[in-house]
Amino acid sequence: MTTSSCRVLITGGGTAGHTNPGIAVAESLVKLGLRPDEIRFLGGERGNEKTLVPAAGFEIDLLPGRGIRRSLAPQAVRDNFGAITGLLTGLRRARSTVRSLRPDVVVCLGGYAAFAGSAAAVAARVPLVITEQNARASAVNRLFGRFATVSALPFPDTDLPNGELTGNPIRASVVEAVQSVDRDEARDRMADRLWPGQSHAMADRVLLAVWAGSLGATRINQAVAELATRWADRSDLAIYHIVGRRDWERFGTDHPQASPDGLLYVTVDYENHMAEVLRGADIALCRSGASTVSELSAVGLPSVLVPLPIATRDHQRANAAELVAVGGALLLDDAEVTTDKLADVLGPILADREHMASMSVAAESVGRPEAADAVARIVARVAGIDMPATAKGEL
Numbered sequence: 001m002t003t004s005s006c007r008v009l010i011t012g013g014g015t016a017g018h019t020n021p022g023i024a025v026a027e028s029l030v031k032l033g034l035r036p037d038e039i040r041f042l043g044g045e046r047g048n049e050k051t052l053v054p055a056a057g058f059e060i061d062l063l064p065g066r067g068i069r070r071s072l073a074p075q076a077v078r079d080n081f082g083a084i085t086g087l088l089t090g091l092r093r094a095r096s097t098v099r100s101l102r103p104d105v106v107v108c109l110g111g112y113a114a115f116a117g118s119a120a121a122v123a124a125r126v127p128l129v130i131t132e133q134n135a136r137a138s139a140v141n142r143l144f145g146r147f148a149t150v151s152a153l154p155f156p157d158t159d160l161p162n163g164e165l166t167g168n169p170i171r172a173s174v175v176e177a178v179q180s181v182d183r184d185e186a187r188d189r190m191a192d193r194l195w196p197g198q199s200h201a202m203a204d205r206v207l208l209a210v211w212a213g214s215l216g217a218t219r220i221n222q223a224v225a226e227l228a229t230r231w232a233d234r235s236d237l238a239i240y241h242i243v244g245r246r247d248w249e250r251f252g253t254d255h256p257q258a259s260p261d262g263l264l265y266v267t268v269d270y271e272n273h274m275a276e277v278l279r280g281a282d283i284a285l286c287r288s289g290a291s292t293v294s295e296l297s298a299v300g301l302p303s304v305l306v307p308l309p310i311a312t313r314d315h316q317r318a319n320a321a322e323l324v325a326v327g328g329a330l331l332l333d334d335a336e337v338t339t340d341k342l343a344d345v346l347g348p349i350l351a352d353r354e355h356m357a358s359m360s361v362a363a364e365s366v367g368r369p370e371a372a373d374a375v376a377r378i379v380a381r382v383a384g385i386d387m388p389a390t391a392k393g394e395l
Helices: 016-032 049-055 074-101 112-123 139-145 172-180 183-194 218-230 274-280 290-299 312-326 339-350 353-365 371-383
Strands: 008-011 039-044 059-063 105-108 128-131 150-153 163-165 206-211 237-242 264-268 283-286 303-305 329-331
Touching (some): 008 074, 016 039, 074 112, 105 112, 105 139, 112 128, 112 139, 128 371, 150 371, 172 274, 183 274, 206 274, 206 339, 218 237, 283 339
Parallel strands (some): 039 059, 105 128, 150 163, 237 264
16 A cells, blocks of 8 residues: 555546546646656556556556446356455555545546545545546546536536536647648658558548547448449549458458559558548548547547447547537448448548538637646646646646
8 A cells, every 4th residue: 555645646547538638637737847746546457557657657556346247147247246346445445545645636537447536535525526538428427526626528518517628638749749740741651651652642632531449340441441442443532541450351451453543542450650640631530439539629630420339328429519510520320331321421522622621620629639738727726736827827
């Protein structure tokens, strides 16, 4: 058990969608003047926070436990028994950690990994700040929202009490990478990397980027692969298709045969240079996860968004709502994703550069790239941390 103290305790994790916003807030708090050792994380042993947080330069305490499976199947019941046992152990350890650290504020990131730390904060009467990532709040954040001094909201209609609109925190390294890359430079780099020997052919083409998470989405991959075959003779278009690792063997290598002056089409299983993709593409076809929507709006990239149909509380549809409402994106149901439908939806947009330009302006109008700084200012205010005068309005 740790015996040191901290000013800010950030609890949660489990997935990058929870962990990275927490790290972004921590980095902004350091910009405000806190030392890294005044900020500590409390997460789960099974989540990616155990590696991501130390890599970012912050300490973390890990608790046992895992999410509850929403099923009455025998294996699920057995798993849930173990999950509840781990949760009770985690609650005891979390209460001990909060008593030991004596934080001025606890920041709840949501997800099962945040439950024990948030409960410990409420029990110890430590002020609680919630930062939500999706337009429909997680069960943990809804549970503790009633106790929160402030709920930092990613979208205007996020359903939490005591809300202040901040946007979804994006790590400064991502924001800087996107904003520091010139669009033409990004396109040149992508062309040299993806189409060696043909990069000169990229100059006047519309670049459509497709992705659906690290694993991919079979329905989207199937429709895009067939669309590439249908559009094989198009000399005005390039398609960069991030297939995902699960479907790579099926869709990764079987490319359509194009004429020398036809479509530029390339697939990869995973992309390590997303800042270049966000800056270099003219339009995206992708899911509407919280981080994706935040990044699209931050850079002003037009999109056709396909919400994940099994997302809890249909939160990906809600995430897309603001972008769609201002005209920065179009919404397409997963069940509608066919080759014919994609051709009908994408065809007119790809042929109208003025339309894409107006979509870009609309998307950027709701971008909140400084969300992490906004959340950090709320955390500092609730904790009673004195901020430099220059930081009170803008970091």
